Amino acid sequence: MTMIGLCSICSRPAAGTCPLCGRLVCTSCSDPVTRVCNACAGKR
Ligand SMILES: [Zn+2]
Numbered sequence: 001m002t003m004i005g006l007c008s009i010c011s012r013p014a015a016g017t018c019p020l021c022g023r024l025v026c027t028s029c030s031d032p033v034t035r036v037c038n039a040c041a042g043k044r
């Protein structure tokens with residue numbers, strides 16, 4: 001079994017890492033296409 005970690009935003013099981021900040025994020029907290037987390041997507 002693989003331990004990926006928890007989402008940095010909602011603490012649910014993460015699905016991947018944000019390519020901009022590198023933090024673990026789940027599908028709900030990141031863009032399904034770019035995988036950019038909501039924290040980075042909210043910035044300009
Ligand atoms: Zn999340």
Ligand SMILES: [Zn+2]
Pocket residue numbers: 018019020021022023036037038039040041
């Ligand atoms: Zn990010």
